[in-house]
Amino acid sequence: MKKERQKPSPGRRRPPPRSRRLDAVDRRLIELLQKDGRISHTELARRIGISEATVRSRLQRLIREEILQVVAVSNPLKLGFGVVGSLRLHVEPRHLERILRELEAIPSLWHIVQTTAGCAVDAEFVLKSLEDLRALLCERIARIEGVRRTETTLFLNYVKRRYDWGTALD
Structure with a gap:
């Protein structure tokens, strides 16, 4: 008899490959x-x-092991992206995994996190125009089954952005 592979429970993502201790x-x-x-x-x-x-x-x-990623960090506001901000999506728990996969497929969402705020997902976006924001909200996000409500926040200016937080083992 073939053993069935267990699917991760809703709200659980597969962890990155197990890493050894950092020295x-x-x-x-x-x-x-x-x-x-x-x-x-x-x-x-x-x-x-x-x-x-x-x-x-x-x-x-x-x-x-996904401990480190070496990339160039740019300021989207200075690159001509006029609409930068974040979304909070309140979702039905039973649809969470599928919703996360659908959000991952949207190129303008560059940062997506599952949060402790009930069953909520936060995402950050970078867009060229308000028309692009309307399309994202009305044509993409609103059509995802299981999204109950969204809250949108636009970023006016980056006051502080740091990437030198070290490691938790310091």
Whole structure:
């Protein structure tokens, strides 16, 4: 008899691959990259006192285990995106997993999180115009079965944006 694979319960996402404990070298790599994401492997190796090959293998593992992501962070308001903000979606619990998958497929939603606020999902968006916002809300989000209500907040200005929070093990 074939054993059936259990589906995750509603509201549960699959965890990233299990990672081993971060050591002092991992934490130092993360700290240096949070300050300068363009720092070379050679410079990282020099500052930490390890080989460049060790830097490369450590970074590959941190990226593979979804502990670290090295990207360029831009300011969407200065790139011509006139409408930047967030949505709070109040959803029916039994539809949560499907709703999360549908939201993931919307390119203008760049950050999606499940929250502790009842059965709510928060998402941040970057759009060029109010017409694009209307289309997102009325043509995409409103048509997702199980979304009870949405609240939209527009960002006027970035007052503080930091990415150098270190690690929880500091």
